[in-house]
Amino acid sequence: FVFKLTGAKQQDHFFQAAYLEERDAWVRDIKKAIHRIEGGQKFARKSTRKSIRLPETINLSALYLSMKDPEKGIKELKLEKDKRVFNHCFTGTCVIDWLMSSSSIRNRKEGLLLASSLLSEGYLQPAGDTSKAAAEGLSDTPFLDLSDAYYYFPDSGFFCEGYSSDDDVVLKEEFRGTIVKQGCLLKQ
Numbered sequence: 001f002v003f004k005l006t007g008a009k010q011q012d013h014f015f016q017a018a019y020l021e022e023r024d025a026w027v028r029d030i031k032k033a034i035h036r037i038e039g040g041q042k043f044a045r046k047s048t049r050k051s052i053r054l055p056e057t058i059n060l061s062a063l064y065l066s067m068k069d070p071e072k073g074i075k076e077l078k079l080e081k082d083k084r085v086f087n088h089c090f091t092g093t094c095v096i097d098w099l100m101s102s103s104s105i106r107n108r109k110e111g112l113l114l115a116s117s118l119l120s121e122g123y124l125q126p127a128g129d130t131s132k133a134a135a136e137g138l139s140d141t142p143f144l145d146l147s148d149a150y151y152y153f154p155d156s157g158f159f160c161e162g163y164s165s166d167d168d169v170v171l172k173e174e175f176r177g178t179i180v181k182q183g184c185l186l187k188q
Contacts, residue, residue, distance in 0.1 A: 001016055001017040001020055001023040002015065002016045002023075003015055019158075020159070020160075021125065021127065021158060021159075022154075025125065032136075060117060060118060060121055063118070063123075064118065064123040066102065067123075067153075072102075073098070074094055074095060074098045075090065075094070076090060076156055077090055079091070081128060081148060081150070083162055084128075084160055084161065085161040086127050086152075086160050087158060087159050087160070087161070088152055088156040088157050088159070089127050089151060089152040089158055090151060090152070091146065091148070091150060091151070092115070092143060092144045092147075092149040092150075093145055093147045093149075095118075095145075095151060096108050096112070096145045099114060111145065112145055115143040115145075116141055116142045116143040118143075119142055119143045120142060122154060124143075124153065124154075125153070125154050125158070126149075126151060127150040127152050127158060127160065128148075128149070128160075130144065130146065130148055130150070131143075131144055131150055131151055134149065
């Protein structure tokens, strides 16, 4: 799950993620940042709360913990689609239904806003082509209230069987050099 970044001074940096989907998410986000910078746009992370006018009374972190509650939270399932098995995930419809049943939202439209902010802030991750395409901006909303749009919690142990989500050809090469810093990647 290693990927390489080559800087402007031709200095290589290797990064290792914990699992395939994490690596792919990093590569996708880094490519998006590079594309924006090369296009002359500023790259600055905007607050989701401000961009969708999320009320200050909603605590996304507390909501996330409630969603993960083994008794009352969203049930993680083993779902199949296109000859692939998605483990430890759930559908977009399940998320909106749970938000409705927990009285966190008044209607499904409000649920889309709240779920989109959970997705943007990293509390939810897209799994599968449908939800990944929406998260990358190929849909009206980043989060989809659909039964075939799959999502997972970042620390759930999610994995997909029977498919590699590599969009790019990854070349095997011998890694040389010294490890400058070893630890966890923190995405902000």
